[in-house]
Amino acid sequence: MGTLPASAEEAVARLRREVGDIHQELVRYRLVVWTAGNVSARVPGHDLLVIKPSGVPYEELSPRDMIVCDLDGTVVDGELSPSSDTAAHAYVYRHMPHVGGVVHTHSTYASAWAARGEAVPCVLTAMADEFGAEIPVGPFALIGDDSIGRGIVETLSGHRSPAVLMRSHGVFTIGKDARAAVKAAVMCEDVARTVHIARQLGEPRPLAQADVDRLHDRYQNVYGQPGAAR
Amino acid sequence: MGTLPASAEEAVARLRREVGDIHQELVRYRLVVWTAGNVSARVPGHDLLVIKPSGVPYEELSPRDMIVCDLDGTVVDGELSPSSDTAAHAYVYRHMPHVGGVVHTHSTYASAWAARGEAVPCVLTAMADEFGAEIPVGPFALIGDDSIGRGIVETLSGHRSPAVLMRSHGVFTIGKDARAAVKAAVMCEDVARTVHIARQLGEPRPLAQADVDRLHDRYQNVYGQPGAAR
Amino acid sequence: MGTLPASAEEAVARLRREVGDIHQELVRYRLVVWTAGNVSARVPGHDLLVIKPSGVPYEELSPRDMIVCDLDGTVVDGELSPSSDTAAHAYVYRHMPHVGGVVHTHSTYASAWAARGEAVPCVLTAMADEFGAEIPVGPFALIGDDSIGRGIVETLSGHRSPAVLMRSHGVFTIGKDARAAVKAAVMCEDVARTVHIARQLGEPRPLAQADVDRLHDRYQNVYGQPGAAR
Amino acid sequence: MGTLPASAEEAVARLRREVGDIHQELVRYRLVVWTAGNVSARVPGHDLLVIKPSGVPYEELSPRDMIVCDLDGTVVDGELSPSSDTAAHAYVYRHMPHVGGVVHTHSTYASAWAARGEAVPCVLTAMADEFGAEIPVGPFALIGDDSIGRGIVETLSGHRSPAVLMRSHGVFTIGKDARAAVKAAVMCEDVARTVHIARQLGEPRPLAQADVDRLHDRYQNVYGQPGAAR
Numbered sequence: 001m002g003t004l005p006a007s008a009e010e011a012v013a014r015l016r017r018e019v020g021d022i023h024q025e026l027v028r029y030r031l032v033v034w035t036a037g038n039v040s041a042r043v044p045g046h047d048l049l050v051i052k053p054s055g056v057p058y059e060e061l062s063p064r065d066m067i068v069c070d071l072d073g074t075v076v077d078g079e080l081s082p083s084s085d086t087a088a089h090a091y092v093y094r095h096m097p098h099v100g101g102v103v104h105t106h107s108t109y110a111s112a113w114a115a116r117g118e119a120v121p122c123v124l125t126a127m128a129d130e131f132g133a134e135i136p137v138g139p140f141a142l143i144g145d146d147s148i149g150r151g152i153v154e155t156l157s158g159h160r161s162p163a164v165l166m167r168s169h170g171v172f173t174i175g176k177d178a179r180a181a182v183k184a185a186v187m188c189e190d191v192a193r194t195v196h197i198a199r200q201l202g203e204p205r206p207l208a209q210a211d212v213d214r215l216h217d218r219y220q221n222v223y224g225q226p227g228a229a230r
Numbered sequence: 231m232g233t234l235p236a237s238a239e240e241a242v243a244r245l246r247r248e249v250g251d252i253h254q255e256l257v258r259y260r261l262v263v264w265t266a267g268n269v270s271a272r273v274p275g276h277d278l279l280v281i282k283p284s285g286v287p288y289e290e291l292s293p294r295d296m297i298v299c300d301l302d303g304t305v306v307d308g309e310l311s312p313s314s315d316t317a318a319h320a321y322v323y324r325h326m327p328h329v330g331g332v333v334h335t336h337s338t339y340a341s342a343w344a345a346r347g348e349a350v351p352c353v354l355t356a357m358a359d360e361f362g363a364e365i366p367v368g369p370f371a372l373i374g375d376d377s378i379g380r381g382i383v384e385t386l387s388g389h390r391s392p393a394v395l396m397r398s399h400g401v402f403t404i405g406k407d408a409r410a411a412v413k414a415a416v417m418c419e420d421v422a423r424t425v426h427i428a429r430q431l432g433e434p435r436p437l438a439q440a441d442v443d444r445l446h447d448r449y450q451n452v453y454g455q456p457g458a459a460r
Numbered sequence: 461m462g463t464l465p466a467s468a469e470e471a472v473a474r475l476r477r478e479v480g481d482i483h484q485e486l487v488r489y490r491l492v493v494w495t496a497g498n499v500s501a502r503v504p505g506h507d508l509l510v511i512k513p514s515g516v517p518y519e520e521l522s523p524r525d526m527i528v529c530d531l532d533g534t535v536v537d538g539e540l541s542p543s544s545d546t547a548a549h550a551y552v553y554r555h556m557p558h559v560g561g562v563v564h565t566h567s568t569y570a571s572a573w574a575a576r577g578e579a580v581p582c583v584l585t586a587m588a589d590e591f592g593a594e595i596p597v598g599p600f601a602l603i604g605d606d607s608i609g610r611g612i613v614e615t616l617s618g619h620r621s622p623a624v625l626m627r628s629h630g631v632f633t634i635g636k637d638a639r640a641a642v643k644a645a646v647m648c649e650d651v652a653r654t655v656h657i658a659r660q661l662g663e664p665r666p667l668a669q670a671d672v673d674r675l676h677d678r679y680q681n682v683y684g685q686p687g688a689a690r
Numbered sequence: 691m692g693t694l695p696a697s698a699e700e701a702v703a704r705l706r707r708e709v710g711d712i713h714q715e716l717v718r719y720r721l722v723v724w725t726a727g728n729v730s731a732r733v734p735g736h737d738l739l740v741i742k743p744s745g746v747p748y749e750e751l752s753p754r755d756m757i758v759c760d761l762d763g764t765v766v767d768g769e770l771s772p773s774s775d776t777a778a779h780a781y782v783y784r785h786m787p788h789v790g791g792v793v794h795t796h797s798t799y800a801s802a803w804a805a806r807g808e809a810v811p812c813v814l815t816a817m818a819d820e821f822g823a824e825i826p827v828g829p830f831a832l833i834g835d836d837s838i839g840r841g842i843v844e845t846l847s848g849h850r851s852p853a854v855l856m857r858s859h860g861v862f863t864i865g866k867d868a869r870a871a872v873k874a875a876v877m878c879e880d881v882a883r884t885v886h887i888a889r890q891l892g893e894p895r896p897l898a899q900a901d902v903d904r905l906h907d908r909y910q911n912v913y914g915q916p917g918a919a920r
Binding site: 033034036106108109111112113115116117118140142143144167168169170196199200 | 719813814815816873876877880883884885887888890891892893894895897901904905908
């Protein structure tokens with residue numbers, strides 16, 4: 001185990017609370033069952049992340065349970081074992097410096113697209129707003145080394161979408177902080193479900209690329225309260 | 231920012247509470263995720279509306295957060311930015327004087343019909359009661375000017391349905407007040423879902439136009455408590 | 461308005477509470493939206509029924525709001541208008557003396573079968589237990605006279621099923637009391653949903669009639685606590 | 691009725707609480723309606739099991755209501771009748787000594803696969819983790835003798851899956867304790883749903899057997915907190 005630098009203590013304390021609490025949004029939107037999803041956040045200004053412990057029920061998560069790891073996934077502070085997906089989260093933070101939050105779920109509709117290895121086409125204005133493109137499919141990758149992290153980074157680098165459907169597996173989302181990544185996970189399941197249902201009885205009409213571009217640009221720059229997280 | 235006339239203060243105070251509170255019905259019936267739907271109400275006797283602020287979570291909405299705008303969508307009272315759909319709401323109030331409430335959602339099944347650009351056929355007695363006809367499809371329209379509002383008004387003018395499926399987007403509903411518009415949004419998703427599911431395994435039987443007419447007339451004039459909002 | 465006989469007062473007071481409360485089961489199992497379903501109970505030993513008022517939200521229902529009607533549907537006690545489905549409930553009590561409770565919903569999957577005019581085939585042991593047969597389809601009938609009540613009675617007389625899918629409309633269920641009729645409504649939606657989903661990807665295997673008979677006989681005579689309502 | 695040995699009293703008291711409480715997970719994940727599912731646990735070191743009473747609503751279950759039976763299903767302690775599925779649970783404990791918990795549900799998607807008599811193919815990494823194989827189909831069996839228990843044991847013996855889809859009926863799951871069996875029931879419905887939805891719009895990609903093996907081995911030996919129930 002490493003050592004938590006004194007200068008990180010305040011941010012870590014805050015993120016233990018925030019990351020612990022925001023798991024409730026995964027529960028509320030039914031994106032997770034049992035203990036199968038997880039959220040992490042980068043500790044700003046430090047090569048550290050805060051992540052959920054492995055196999056602990058969401059209703060029992062306390063700030064104290066959250067684990068602090070370095071960006072190789074080694075535990076620096078915390079009594080429990082970190083999420084078994086920690087290596088993937090850490091890889092993303094190492095290779096995508098603008099990312100401040102990562103979320104992983106097996107949410108039903110998104111995972112169904114992932115099981116077929118099929119991207120969710122961008123056919124709704126809400127999807128153009130949030131994703132700016134289709135939600136892409138990443139490679140099949142086994143847990144245990146950097147394969148999943150590499151698959152996420154390679155798929156999302158240069159892509160507008162903050163969500164990737166990892167083939168035969170589930171969803172990873174990224175954001176400027178944990179809340180933004182959770183929002184992307186919620187919206188990903190929402191549009192994956194709506195487009196699935198639309199396609200059950202025919203073909204959704206495509207959106208013109210120019211309209212997708214305009215919607216995405218506007219939403220990323222205008223929506224919400226000035227200065228607030230979207 | 232404009233000025234709130236003294237004669238509107240009492241009605242505005244009441245509508246801030248009512249409009250704020252009734253967003254909980256959108257949450258309860260799972261018509262919205264994150265911050266993506268909104269309700270507004272006309273201030274009776276004034277060219278004003280009360281609407282949800284942009285990007286604020288439903289569980290944090292307080293009466294104080296609600297925004298008062300004039301019917302051009304300009305903020306008259308309130309500290310936050312109004313919903314990014316305010317222009318569409320305002321356009322409806324300007325052009326449909328009998329409308330006292332407007333609701334916008336991306337509810338799943340209704341949005342799926344909207345993604346295919348297909349009207350929901352009137353094949354259930356509950357749908358004849360509430361909508362009196364199919365739920366029609368409005369044009370594809372980009373946010374940012376009067377296109378969405380114009381599409382709503384052109385589609386619903388002279389139509390019995392209080393709900394319109396805006397193509398590739400979502401639902402707008404109207405009512406004599408906010409509660410009636412919310413009810414239309416709830417019923418719209420309910421019948422969009424039931425008719426979708428019916429069609430998954432065959433064709434729902436059509437209702438005769440004369441039966442639709444009789445049901446709609448009876449429901450609009452007899453149902454509920456005398457003098458109460460339906 | 462008629463007069464409530466003194467000998468009925470105690471039973472009516474109890475049933476106002478019980479019928480009011482059991483509407484919460486319709487909400488809990490998501491069988492109803494807004495104010496669209498209703499429960500009634502016969503007042504034992506009297507030609508009276510207790511039923512939900514029309515158009516009142518479920519969360520506001522108090523025992524005082526419940527309406528007492530005679531078996532022609534005329535209000536005998538209560539301040540509000542009774543459910544607009546009162547005539548159908550009353551007809552059932554007039555013609556089926558063993559029935560002590562009636563429930564009406566537009567629950568999604570059952571209504572989807574009703575929209576196609578298709579009976580739910582008996583392909584699950586739980587369905588053989590509770591329904592002992594397919595869930596049959598009743599005629600299309602308009603509200604406003606005895607058509608709906610007659611359709612329910614004609615379809616369920618001599619049928620094992622306590623539930624009927626009224627064509628293009630919704631579900632009516634019967635039971636020895638309100639709780640049994642609510643249970644039938646809950647189970648009806650549950651099996652309508654499961655059989656629908658089974659059929660989406662193929663054909664459910666039929667149950668042999670002899671097995672349906674054995675299961676139904678056993679469940680009706682053995683299940684649950686001795687002497688208790690099932 | 692038999693007699694509860696003094697040496698079992700402490701374990702029985704604990705299991706009455708634990709088994710009673712864990713039924714709430716079946717409700718929370720919507721695996722059961724009304725009173726239709728049940729959980730049991732073996733009393734360690736005794737030929738006894740603790741199980742839900744028959745036909746009692748989940749929200750009214752208290753530790754006192756739980757029934758203690760011997761492994762022939764005869765009641766040893768408790769005032770109510772045990773679950774009508776007790777014989778199946780008892781048969782499993784008699785023939786599978788490593789099993790400490792059994793769960794039975796009619797959860798929707800799993801029961802839909804069971805109604806078609808079709809195994810859920812192993813096409814998701816989460817399914818490889820938990821089930822290590824397809825979720826197999828057991829025989830059609832009537833309640834009332836050892837047929838259901840025998841079907842469960844014959845299907846699951848030598849199979850990695852802790853869940854079996856009993857044909858035209860529902861799901862039985864096993865685990866080292868009640869919590870593990872409930873987890874298997876929750877995950878079974880989750881993957882049955884996701885794979886169903888994936889197949890609605892095409893074919894999920896198969897997982898290579900070697901990948902299934904690696905995932906299952908890792909999950910069974912590495913996941914969660916050291917020494918904790920998974």
